[in-house]
Amino acid sequence: MDLLALDVRLDGFDDPVGVFVRDERGAVAFGYNRRYLANPDAAPLSLSLPLVGGPYPDVAARAFFDNLLQERDGALTEVMEREGLARDDIAGLLFHLGKDCAGALSVLPMGSPPAKVPGDYERDYVPIPPDRLAAIVEALHNRTRLPTGMEDPSPLAGVQSKIALTVLPDGRFAEPNPGSGAPTTHILKVPDQGHKRDARYEAEAMDLSRKLGMETAEATALPVGGIEALLVTRFDRGRDRLGRVVRLHQEDFAQALGLPASMKYERRGREGRRFDVSGIRKILEQTVDPARAKEAFIQATIFDLLVGNADGHAKNFALLYEPGGRVRLAPRYDILPTRLDDSLTDELPYSIGEAKTLDEVTPSALDAFFQALGIENAAGRRRLAQRYARDIAFALASHLKALEKNEKRFADLIASNIRALLGALEIEIPDAARERDAFISKAGGWHMS
Incomplete structure (x- = not known):
């Protein structure tokens, strides 16, 4: 197995924040860049990876970066079969899938430009026609291939079918222009044929959580082409002083x-x-x-x-x-x-x-x-x-x-x-x-x- 080194980037910082490495035996490690450690705005990637010089060895690094990959098998299986990679080759998989990690992080071949940047509503998004949105929802509902040009929703964690999209200020649904690196603002979760009421159930549960005063993401049951989906506002998004959509760094409790x-x-x-x-x-x-x-x-x-x-x-x-x-x-x-x-x-x-x-x-x-x-x-x-x-x-x-x-x-x-x-x-x-x-x-x- 060859040595592989990847840049780890965090949205909002011009330079890579660290390096993720796989050695010849397949072990991985992560270390922060010195310039990032000296930045007063630096935040750790994880509570499990505090801001120290490092490097962090295989157990700590593997657990965190494995969590950046999807839980469902679609895109992972395709890359594993195409490239001849094993599931435990986290670095090899991130070499191909790391630009689409969930959240504000991306893992890229060394020297690559940023893959994630702030999104301008006027320039970086293209509206999704209603018939295309209906086709997307139907494909997710039936677990069939997505319409041409729509990427697999693999960057999103979890086993439910879902896709990330943006709601424009005028209420229309949109997707980022290809290659723009712009963030999405919402998640559309689509239940399968055996769980048609799940969107309604989850919307009601989250509504009850909010009514009881608990901080809860906004969620609405939304009928699309006869299928009820759940539209969830992403809590890991914000606006910068120019009004652009930006990603906020977050991690789940497993990480x-x-x-x-x-x-x-x-x-x-x-x-x-x-x-x-x-x-x-x-x-x-x-x-x-x-x-x-x-x-x-x-x-x-x-x-x-x-x-x-x-x-x-x-x-x-x-x-x-x-x-x-x-x-x-x-x-x-x-x-x-x-x-x-x-x-x-x-x-x-x-x-x-x-x-x-x-x-x-x-x-x-x-x-x-x-x-x-x-x-x-x-x-x-x-x-x-x-x-x-x-x-x-x-x-x-x-x-x-x-x-x-x-x-x-x-x-x-x-x-x-x-x-x-x-x-x-x-x-x-x-x-x-x-x-x-x-x-x-x-x-x-x-x-x-």
Whole structure:
């Protein structure tokens, strides 16, 4: 295997910020450039790659850069077959796919010009005609080849079909001009034929998250050619002083913990190297406001329990970086009530104490969860557990009647989850949840406390 060195670029900086190297044995390493380390606006690429001289050896570098590749197999498989590359040849794959990494980073052959630059609405985008948009959505829905000239949506992480596009100031959809390097502003997620209501479910869940005061990405269910898709505003975009669209550096919790995408669930790791609450605590304590970040994570955890989202894994939580390396928790995104799908597991992405499902959550499990987040006072932990569970449950219960108009099963699921959690904690159950039907699964089962 030949030596391979690649420039690592971060949108907003003129020069490469570092070098990613593969040696003759296939091991990889990463090191920051000295000029970048001396820049007062420099931010680390990851909490797992602090701003030091380095270099970072294979384990740390491999985990972070592997996360820049897509999770779905389409473009990866094509490049692997065409170039004769193995899946673990991260550098070789990024040589061909690195210009389209998700976010503000790009990994390019050494000496290449920047592949990502700010986007000018007037110059850098071409509107997408309605019939072309409908063809794109239909192809994503049916899992068939995209229309001619449309790139595979491989830069986006996750296993759902989705494509990145831009919404112009006049509301029209557009795509960046080929070769412009301009950012997109939105993600269009398209469910497959077996999950036609997922866009509606996720839109409702994210709307509830916002209504309860949690910082959440904007998302709207959008019918396109008879197929309902989900339009999500990207939280990792901003505007510069010239009004151009710019990318904001972000990383997900898998990257921050130095875990590959394959270890995004706690159950796939081992103690000391997994997505668990003790690891999450380490991330939250490095943000600019650890107390607020912990509060937001606690709220997200209880909210997900109650709306039936068992897929809040390490790649569905993220951090946003500010100039100078300040880090804050990103808005929530990818909140789907997975318990509505009987084919999916109800096992939680990370344990709450010893509890691995909602039905196993007890006062002692919640107490252990709060303790793992660093809350030492036992009486304080009990008060917090009772307060957060009650406040979020009662707030959700107040929206059940409105939710029932379009999504009765979802409303029934939330009510059943409220009864289960509050019952276990011996908290009064709100009338709106107590009086609802039990949640009926399509498999014929039912869930209630």
